[in-house]
Amino acid sequence: MSNPAASAPASSGFLARAFRNRSFAIGFAVTAIVAAMALVSFFWTPYDVTKLIVADRMQPPSSAHWLGTDHFGRDMLSMIMVGARNSIAVALVAVGIGMGIGVPLGCWAAARGGIVDEVLMRFNDLVFAFPALLSAIMITAVFGPGSVNAIIAIGIFNIPVFARVSRAGALALWPREFILASRAAGKGKALITVEHILPNIANLLLVQGTIQFALGILAEAGLSYVGLGAQPPMPSWGRMLFDAQTRMIVAPYLAIVPGMAIVVTVLGLNLIGDGISDTLDPKLRRRP
């Protein structure tokens, strides 16, 4: 972290400052590559991932198949690309569910206080008492395995996280003078929340969003590894690892490739999160 944000010209925007942060720049580049792979997979992959060519099965990486082929002869690079699409979609929508429900709940709790706050926070504790993965397994077991149910399962556990973060952020803002001024001007709590609270906690939510995005990718991989995520023939990184488990003695790359894809993506997102919070709070870094 060599270049303190303090040296940035006051006029430069948040993004410009963020890009001067090494963590953010690296994380952004990595995530952009993964996202680009996922987008490209919608209209082009090196090979068709639904086509099984048994004669080409379990070939180590070569010039024809950069990352090798799996036990059905499918091209691993193509599967990683389509898998990226699946992982990103599941995690992103799950973050959307968490934010869409959690943030209004958290802001409501902070604005109203009293019994509303107490009930909402106890509800939060309840959801936290269920180990998330266990509940995800229960949900997918009840409604059947598949990407949509994986999204719901992961999304539900994002709700209390965002509720807590937005409540804490909003509670710190309510006693501030500029909020008092708005109240004195006769604005309602809902309007103040939209006009003043939300813009001021947006950065907090952005950081939490990247963390939950990364956790969502890990959770999706875990669920599809135990067979509760995306169903074949749709490739997913977790499923690829499951298939690799019994074959890794003869073909270790089968397990290494999807695992690296997960690690790189999660790492990229975490670096973005770190970079944003560093940029937002430069005093954390400058302190002796």
Place this chain on the structure above:
Amino acid sequence: MTAYLAKRLLIGLATLVVASVVVFAVLEILPGDPARLMLGMNATEDAVLALRNELGLNQGIVMRYLTWTGGLLSLDFGRSYTYSVPVIELIRERSAVSLPLALIALALSTAIAIPVGVFSAARRGRPADTVAMGASQLGVAVPNFWFALLLVYVFAVWLRLVPAGGFPGWGAGLWPALKALILPAVALALPQAAILARVTRSALLDVLGEDFIRTARAKGLPRRTVLWRHALRNAMLPVVTIMGLQFAFLLAGTIIIENVFYLPGLGRLVFQAINQRDLIVVEGVVMLLVATVIVVNLLVDLSYAIVDPRLRHRT
């Protein structure tokens, strides 16, 4: 403090009651009739009906809930449809694998994370800190089941030091049983250790900036004493909180890890029970895990009083 703990206890109990309603309700809508599933598709209507009666499936939903929770209180978790033994027997048997596994993993992760966190905080900004935090950043990003696969490949397949999976049972002797748990425990512990090390480091950095640390150094205490005795003790609050939360993650993590290593633990039990529609087993195990998480969080609250004596006198 007593009033605070009484409130926490009450909230914990209420959470448990609501959790039991949720678990019961969710599994009520699970498709498939357990009686038909047990008897197979060729069973006669009469036989299915008779079994439904025996299992109490024909009673009203409220009655069934009350019977079930009443049983839970007296540790009677009902009988498993598929194993035909009391659920409590299954739980006792499987806990003998899962509990030691989770505890070893927790001990390992703490033993790695706290020294690394202290080491990094003491060398803040220097190359050693950068390397340690880079490694922890990587540890956070590694899915534990993938790490488990790599461990199996290196230590079981390649070096043949430990078994690749399965569990001989504690009857086979302490060492063979422990040997079977080493790789799963390491796989569970590493990502948790990475998170805990980061929390320890940042909690310590917060404390190290405070006046009393400067005072301690100024009066001539050695750096090491100040770091381990004064700073670490004050930084323990967030560290203990995260450790409590991690225990829940470790318990849930065993579900996947036990599937990687074919360990006959609670996680594998609940997973198989879901597939076999053995609802009563699922309900029992889930309630047990939820209760454990609630109790652990209560213990964490209690431990605050030990870590921070100031809290003992607060009501």
